Amino acid sequence: MRPDREWTRDPARLTGRAMRPAAEMKDFRRDLVSLLPKLRRFAMTLTRNASDADDLVQEACERAIARSHLWNGDGRLESWVYAMTRNLWVDEIRKRKVRSGSAAAVFELDQLNVEATAEKAVYVNQVQKMILSMPEGLASVFLLVNVEGHSYRETAEILGIPVGTVMSRLSTARLRLAAMLSESTERRA
Numbered sequence: 652m653r654p655d656r657e658w659t660r661d662p663a664r665l666t667g668r669a670m671r672p673a674a675e676m677k678d679f680r681r682d683l684v685s686l687l688p689k690l691r692r693f694a695m696t697l698t699r700n701a702s703d704a705d706d707l708v709q710e711a712c713e714r715a716i717a718r719s720h721l722w723n724g725d726g727r728l729e730s731w732v733y734a735m736t737r738n739l740w741v742d743e744i745r746k747r748k749v750r751s752g753s754a755a756a757v758f759e760l761d762q763l764n765v766e767a768t769a770e771k772a773v774y775v776n777q778v779q780k781m782i783l784s785m786p787e788g789l790a791s792v793f794l795l796v797n798v799e800g801h802s803y804r805e806t807a808e809i810l811g812i813p814v815g816t817v818m819s820r821l822s823t824a825r826l827r828l829a830a831m832l833s834e835s836t837e838r839r840a
Contacts, residue, residue: 679719679728683712686729689799693733696790697740699783707743711736730801733809737791781831785824792817793824 690711694704715722715732722731782790788810795806796817803821807814 679722680716682728683715683732686732687712689729690732690736692798693791693794694736694740695783696794697737697787699787703743707736707740710739714739727805729799730805730809733795734811737810777835778828778832781828781835782824784831785827788812789820789824789827792820793828796821797825 687708690708691704694707694711695701698704698707711732714735718735722728782793785793791810792806795801795809796803801809803814803817807817810817812820
């Protein structure tokens with residue numbers, strides 16, 4: 652073989668990217684699987700529908716695996732997957748608008764599996780419904796910051812919005828949730 656043609660046998664050179672070793676790919680998939688519960692909660696704040704959330708999570712995982720070569724290991728894997736999930740949902744909403752001519756969404760709440768006492772399970776379910784009753788932008792910001800522990804900057808990057816908008820939406824979400832909890836407590840009393 653001619654020396655100037657030898658580089659064509661290297662798949663990494665043909666594709667323009669380095670191949671990920673099998674052990675790293677196994678770790679990537681393991682880490683992705685560990686994110687599934689968090690990813691489903693995030694998808695629920697976007698879709699407001701259990702079936703759509705499951706489809707979105709599946710599509711996001713498929714895309715993450717297919718594009719794992721783009722993951723450089725910097726930052727948090729979940730931030731990368733959350734951003735991918737949000738982008739997939741935005742694309743889906745655009746498709747639906749084109750198909751139906753409107754942005755009407757069907758809301759269906761699904762209970763998350765909660766291993767706790769009956770009282771705690773009822774309370775968690777009520778809080779979940781309250782969060783999901785908030786507009787999508789508020790619910791997603793609240794979940795990412797308060798439940799998943801992302802910083803404002805990470806949340807802004809995931810959602811593709813400025814940090815100031817994250818702070819504003821988070822403040823509004825917290826106030827709404829506090830008001831709903833107060834109202835719920837007063838009704839029980």
